[in-house]
Amino acid sequence: MTTPLTSRFPYAKGPDGSRRLGYGADYNPEQWTREVWEEDVRLMREAGVNVVSLAIFSWARLQPTADTWDFGWLDEVMDLLHAGGIGVDLATATASPPPWLTTAHPEILPVTASGETVWPGARQHWRPTSPVFRAHALRLVREMATRYAGHPALVAWHVNNELGCHNIHDYSDDAARAFRAWLRARYTTLDGLNHAWGTAFWSQRYSDWEQLLPPRLAASHPNPTQQLDFKRFSSHALKEYLCAERDVLREITPDVPVTTNFMVMGGTKGMDYADWAGSGAVDFVANDHYVVPGPQDRDELSFSANLTSALADHRPWFLMEHSTSAVNWQPVNLAKRPGDLARDSLLHVAHGADAVCFFQWRQSAAGAEKYHSAMVPHAGPDSEVFRAAAGLGRTLSVLAPVAGTVREPARVAVLFDWESWWASEQDSHPTSLLDYRQEALDWYSALLAVGVRADIITTRTGLETYDVVIAPVLHMVPATLAKDLTRYAEGGGHLVTTYFSGVVDENDHIWLGGHPGALRELLGIRVEEFGPLLGDDSADLDNSTTGTVWTDRITVTEPDVRVLARYRTGAYAGRPAVTRRTTGSGSATYVSTRLGRAGLASLLPELLTAAGVESELPEAARGRVELAVRRSADARFLFLVNRTDAPVPLPGVRGEVLTGDVGTEGELVLPPREIAVLRRPLTT
Numbered sequence: 001m002t003t004p005l006t007s008r009f010p011y012a013k014g015p016d017g018s019r020r021l022g023y024g025a026d027y028n029p030e031q032w033t034r035e036v037w038e039e040d041v042r043l044m045r046e047a048g049v050n051v052v053s054l055a056i057f058s059w060a061r062l063q064p065t066a067d068t069w070d071f072g073w074l075d076e077v078m079d080l081l082h083a084g085g086i087g088v089d090l091a092t093a094t095a096s097p098p099p100w101l102t103t104a105h106p107e108i109l110p111v112t113a114s115g116e117t118v119w120p121g122a123r124q125h126w127r128p129t130s131p132v133f134r135a136h137a138l139r140l141v142r143e144m145a146t147r148y149a150g151h152p153a154l155v156a157w158h159v160n161n162e163l164g165c166h167n168i169h170d171y172s173d174d175a176a177r178a179f180r181a182w183l184r185a186r187y188t189t190l191d192g193l194n195h196a197w198g199t200a201f202w203s204q205r206y207s208d209w210e211q212l213l214p215p216r217l218a219a220s221h222p223n224p225t226q227q228l229d230f231k232r233f234s235s236h237a238l239k240e241y242l243c244a245e246r247d248v249l250r251e252i253t254p255d256v257p258v259t260t261n262f263m264v265m266g267g268t269k270g271m272d273y274a275d276w277a278g279s280g281a282v283d284f285v286a287n288d289h290y291v292v293p294g295p296q297d298r299d300e301l302s303f304s305a306n307l308t309s310a311l312a313d314h315r316p317w318f319l320m321e322h323s324t325s326a327v328n329w330q331p332v333n334l335a336k337r338p339g340d341l342a343r344d345s346l347l348h349v350a351h352g353a354d355a356v357c358f359f360q361w362r363q364s365a366a367g368a369e370k371y372h373s374a375m376v377p378h379a380g381p382d383s384e385v386f387r388a389a390a391g392l393g394r395t396l397s398v399l400a401p402v403a404g405t406v407r408e409p410a411r412v413a414v415l416f417d418w419e420s421w422w423a424s425e426q427d428s429h430p431t432s433l434l435d436y437r438q439e440a441l442d443w444y445s446a447l448l449a450v451g452v453r454a455d456i457i458t459t460r461t462g463l464e465t466y467d468v469v470i471a472p473v474l475h476m477v478p479a480t481l482a483k484d485l486t487r488y489a490e491g492g493g494h495l496v497t498t499y500f501s502g503v504v505d506e507n508d509h510i511w512l513g514g515h516p517g518a519l520r521e522l523l524g525i526r527v528e529e530f531g532p533l534l535g536d537d538s539a540d541l542d543n544s545t546t547g548t549v550w551t552d553r554i555t556v557t558e559p560d561v562r563v564l565a566r567y568r569t570g571a572y573a574g575r576p577a578v579t580r581r582t583t584g585s586g587s588a589t590y591v592s593t594r595l596g597r598a599g600l601a602s603l604l605p606e607l608l609t610a611a612g613v614e615s616e617l618p619e620a621a622r623g624r625v626e627l628a629v630r631r632s633a634d635a636r637f638l639f640l641v642n643r644t645d646a647p648v649p650l651p652g653v654r655g656e657v658l659t660g661d662v663g664t665e666g667e668l669v670l671p672p673r674e675i676a677v678l679r680r681p682l683t684t
């Protein structure tokens, strides 16, 4: 794809002017006294910090009342940081409106689907569509930009914070007005809207635009296309707000790149970041990521980092936040194990991050996040966490040659699509057990298990360069996407898709004639009825795998379809479960049930071999080591990550060891949970 992202990235520079990887944290000096600020800068230098995000939650301090400003303290902090050689990713400070504003203007507060006001007392209690909020926020942005325009510490602008973290779906009257305007722009006529929303159903026909509402609490299931459009609109409205702040910043400081921190992690799904990044809302992509402990936790980290790289069009991106150790918002907040701090950070670098920052610099003594880890914990700098953070600072400085290199594309891709995510998990469906992101993650875990490198891509990414494209639960397939996928497979690509794919068009209308309508011909199969499974039910296949969640009643319709596996048990015993149609030199494979990461790992070799894709890792390391590759004009950088608690030998793997305790003589051995980075000239 051609990207509207500019290539401006706020690189830290070494003494000789060369690029360095960024390293730092959110810095909240307003929680501390001036003496602490000076110690902070000294310790930041000791830890190798070269960039911090500042003033994210400072609105109440910067503008104590509607007509008074207090920038003196921030001037001082900016100067101190600059004197310490530390760059500032300066927030616009709009994330948490102060009490004077919400008291004077309660009409900026969000409203839930059931009509309850979201009150102040935490943060992000504002409506993305409120003109009153916007006027106050943009005034603050203008003050900030004007005051710090020429400040030498300023390296980037940080719009708001984690837009949509708490306020993505607002059902207020402001939202209703903006939703109507968005619908008018999308459909032009009421006839168009009535058709798209299928309003012949349940007497929902609209005869005036004023009748349209967000999907507020209703007697039963609200109209699905209304729900879907409200999701699209909500993502769009927040992007539009982001662009409004960005435009003020660009007007005053055209040379300072603008970003905001995305949340590509876990189940955060309200913001269509492929749209945000793909339409140029930011100059460079930044992401926040937190590990949620579980059997696939580091696979999920890798998946998220990999997807963030796709959003950045495979250019360097900025890891704005992750944690040194525990967070405060999970039911049980586990401390990280020794070594995880560095490994988690470097796994992001492996997937294209050129800056690695934590939330936060100094652990708070008060407030809702006082039990959230930081670079300087409650115990102070004489602590394992601070020593580990300083150690990572040294490692990142050794890895300076990686800064500015790009991720080397893989031959296999997993297609991730926000519209299918939203659409496949709506209510009134065959099952509520379907988990879109989990299915995608399972395929990625399976690829890691067989030692094959893959890219996570979006529908904006070109498919042509990939030998295999896996599109799990690609539920919403408009005609154009169906054509692209067909062209891909007929042109020699190997497409793999799964249950509940290709079922609806962009209006969430069924493609009629048998499922998976949009892909039926390409796959050469026809599904008459879905066979979802109860939570504790499963169906065995004759290839020794087991399906859960879903099955399909499949009929093969084309002679060039081969059945790779059949159901052995369950309602569809004897019928096809996995099919593969040959299309010229390409193919189209359908997997009709949830096989899970182990089942998919046993299926993958057959699919990959047919496409001529092999692991780049030595046999002994497959599944135990994750490989990611970055590339400069003259070198490849191999990131090798031990996914296990045991040492893993790397027979035949050679290169200059930049970091990692892998030994130097003879065969390299990767210690448990360690990450190593090797540089190899491109000619070898």
Ligand code: GLA
Pocket: 161, 162, 288, 290, 321, 327, 328, 359, 369, 372
């Ligand atoms: C988010 C926010 C931070 C902080 C962290 C805690 O990422 O942006 O301000 O609340 O969560 O994990």
Ligand code: GLA
Pocket: none
């Ligand atoms: C009830 C209603 C019908 C339909 C069915 C679906 O019986 O009267 O309109 O919604 O439920 O099961």
